[in-house]
Amino acid sequence: MSSIELGSPAFKANPYPVFANVRKDDPVKQVILPGNRLGWLITRYEDAELALRDARFVKDPQRALSSEQLQQQFGNIPMGQDADSEDVALRRPAFFERHMLGVDPPNHTRLRSLVNLSFTPRFIERWRERIQAIANELLASVEAKGTMDLVNDFAFPLPMLVITKMLGIPREDQDKFRVWSNLFIESSGDPDSFRQNAEQIAAFREYLRYLIDKKREQPAEDLLSSLIEAETAGNKLSQGELISMVSLLLIAGHETTVNLISNGMLALLQHLEQKELLQQDPALIKSAIEEFLRFHGPLMTATQRWMGEDVELNGKLLKRGDYVVVILASANHDEETFKNPETLDITRQDNRHLAFGKGIHYCLGAPLARLEGQIAISTLLQRFPHIRLAVAPEELTWRPGALIMGLRSLPVNF
Template structure:
C-alpha cells in the first residue's frame, strides 16, 4: 500500500529530525512505496544492505526519463540541455561521459588544489573576524565550495549569487513549484552564453577543455556539454555546503566535540567521515527506474517503478553500524554510503573531503570560541527529499 508521505516530507517536524521515522521504517517496512511531494510514487529503500545492493544493480537504470522530470523544464530543448549527463545515463554513455572529466577529479589532482582551497578559506574567515553574529552557512559553508568549483570549472565567481538561487531551487525539486522551470531555463541560458563566450576566449579551465572535446574531437554533443557543466555546478554547490553546515552544527551543539577536535586535529579525517554518516548531506540518491521486475529486501518491484535509496537512513542502520545514533569523532569502521556506491559513486568525493578538512581545520583554529547564536531546536532545515542541510546557522564567531 502506498503511504501518503507528501506532507511528511514537507513537514518541518520531519525535516527537523527524520531519523526516528526512518528507524521505524527500517524495522517495519524497509522497502516501501511512498507518494513524494511531486505526486510521484516511488519505492524508498531504507536499510544498508539493500541500499548498497540497489546502488550497484544494473537493473536499476538512471537513463529512463520520468514524468516527474517534465516539471523541471518547459521545453524539450531546455530539458535536453540539463539531462544528458553522467548521473542520468547508464553504460556505455555513462562510462564515456565520466571518463572525460575523471582525470580532473583524481585524489592527486585534487590534493594539488589544497593551497588554493586554504587561501579561499582564509579569505572567508578573515571577513568573519570582528562580527558579533553571522550566518555560518551564508558566510562560509556556501561560498567556499562555490568558489572552488567555479574556479575549477571556469565559471566567473562574480556570477555565483545567481546560480546560488537557481541551484537552490533546482535541488528543491517539485516543492519549488513554478520557480523550478524558470530557474532551469535561466541557468541553461546562462550556461549557453558562457560556452559561447569561452569558445572565443579559451582559458586554462575545465570548460575550455570540454569545448575542445566537443568541437575538435566530437566526443560530446552540445547538450552533453551543457549538461556536464550543469551537473558539476549543482553537485559542487549543493552538497559540500551541507557537509560543512551539518558538521559545524554537530560540533557546536555539543561543545565537548568542538573542544575535542580542536585539541586533537589528527581526528579530522575520521570526524569528517562520521559527519558524512551521521547527518548525510545528500539525504536520498537520485531516482533509478527498474528495467525489469525485481526483488529488493523481499519486496517485489515492477518494471518501470521509480526507486530512491535513502542514504541518510542506510547510514544509521543498526545492522551495519554499532550504536548508529551515537556520533563518534573517531569511529574506526565507517563504510557509509554518503557518497553513493557503484558506478555513480561521487566523482567529487576527494574534493569534498579536502574542502571539509581545510574548512574545519581552519575554523577550529581561528575561531576557538565560536558558539551557536540561537538554540539548536530553533534551526530550520531546507525542504525537499534530496538534500539534508540547514537554511541558516547563526553563530557568535568570537
C-alpha cells in the first residue's frame, strides 16, 4: 500500500505533477494516511464534485462507522450528548467538528440556518469600507520600510481583524488565535497530533467558554451575541455546538483568506505578465481571484468524509465506513475540465473550481473571502506597483498539514 505525504511542506511546494500522475493511473487511490489509517484519495474533478455533493459521502463518523471502528479511530470516548464533557474535548478532535462542516442533515440544516443571514453577499458588502480601511492601515504601517513579510504583516492580520470584529472579540486576543488556528489547521487529518496538543486544545476551549459567558452577561451587536441569542431562543444549540461553531468561524473565517491572498500574490509574482495585465486592467480582479482559487487554492483537501454506504467509483468499491479524502488541488488542475490547467490565466472564463466545495457544505464564508481577496490584492498592487519577491521561490516554506495550502512567510520588496 503506497502513501503520499500530503501534509509535507516539501510536497506542497509543487504537488501538481504527482496529482497528474495519480489522476491518470489511479484516480480513486487507496493510501496510508497519517495515524496509519487507510483512506481513499479522490483526484479527478468529476469524482470530486460527486463526493462533495452526494449524501452517501457523510460527515459524521457515527453514521458510517461501527462501534468497533469508532473505538479504533477515536478511542473509548462517549458520543452524542456526552460529547460536551471536558474529557472528550481533550481527547477527541472531532469535538471541534460538531459544527456545520462536521455534521449531516438535519443537524447541518439547523446549524447553518443560524449563521446564514450574517454571510449573505449583501451583508458582507456592508463590510467593504471597513476591510478597505484595515488594508490601508496595514500597508501604511510597512510602507516606509520598503519590505515586508506579506503573510505576517498583511495576509494574516487583515482577515483576522475582520472576523474578530464580526464576532465581537477583543483585538488584543489576535495573537492567541494565531497559535490555536495553526495548531488545528496544521494537525488536520492526524489524530495523534491533536492528542499531543491536548493542553492547547483545552486552553482554546476554555477561552471560548469565557467569551460565551461574557457575551451572555453583556450582549452586543455582533455575531457571537446573535448565536447565543438563537440558542436561548430555543434553536437547540448545545454548549458544545456553540463552542464548536465559534471555533469554526474563527479558524475557517480567516485561514482561507490568508492563503488566498498570499498564494494569489505568489502566483502573480511568479507570472509577471499576469501581474502587469491586472495592473493595466484592475477590473479583472474578480476573475483573477477565481483563478487564484483554482490555480493554487487555499485548501489542498476538502474536510473529512466517510462512506455512509458501499459505492463503486471509477472501478473501485468504497465500502461503508471507509475514510475519503477529496483532493481539491488535484481536481482544480484536471485537464479534462480545465484547458491548460497548469497555466495561470486571470482572464479565464467559466472557472468552475472547487476551492469552496460544492453542495450543502459549500463554504459559507465564500463571499467574505472573495471580497477580502479582491480588496487586499487590488490595494497591494495599487500602493506597491513594483512589489517583487525578496527571496527565491525555492526558499519559501509551506505550512504542514493535509488540509491547507499556505505559506509560512512571503518576503517581498516594494
